[in-house]
Amino acid sequence: MNRCVNKLRAEILEEEIFPEAAVEYIKSNTSEVYEIPEGFTLKGITILGESPLYLGLKVKKKEIIFYFKKPCFGTYLMKIKGNEDDFAKIRAEGKRIEN
Numbered sequence: 418m419n420r421c422v423n424k425l426r427a428e429i430l431e432e433e434i435f436p437e438a439a440v441e442y443i444k445s446n447t448s449e450v451y452e453i454p455e456g457f458t459l460k461g462i463t464i465l466g467e468s469p470l471y472l473g474l475k476v477k478k479k480e481i482i483f484y485f486k487k488p489c490f491g492t493y494l495m496k497i498k499g500n501e502d503d504f505a506k507i508r509a510e511g512k513r514i515e516n
Contacts, residue, residue, distance in 0.1 A: 427495035430482070439484035439494045440471050444514075447473025447482055451511030459483065460503065466492065471514065474504060481507070 431439070444450055450473045457464050464470060465486045472483035481499040486492050 427497045429493055430496055431494040433491040434484065434494050436466065436484060436492055439492060442494060443471055443473035443482050443484075446475075448476050449474040449508075450514045451507050452514055453507070453511045457510060459507075460497070472507065472511070474499065474507065476504070 431442070434442075450471055452469045452471055453464065455468050455470070457470065459472075459481065464472075464483060466484060467486070470484075472481060474481060479499050480496055481503060482494070482496050484492050484494050
């Protein structure tokens with residue numbers, strides 16, 4: 418199990434953010450929001466955080482917005498490029514939340 422989020426080459430949108438604020442950002446700035454199960458992997462990286470975890474899709478821009486708990490550093494709000502396979506995995510394994 419790989420937990421090195423740096424391998425995703427994500428753009429950091431916010432450092433040391435509270436999970437509640439990250440969820441609000443995701444709900445306000447993405448077209449689709451999903452609750453993801455514990456142990457969910459994104460591009461081979463296990464997303465860390467306290468359950469429930471949420472991520473959002475910017476479908477037109479092909480971006481995924483999520484937050485990740487970096488041990489010893491805090492919670493980060495991040496953005497990566499996604500593709501149709503990533504979106505399909507999120508839609509299949511996540512639970513869609515109305516935003």
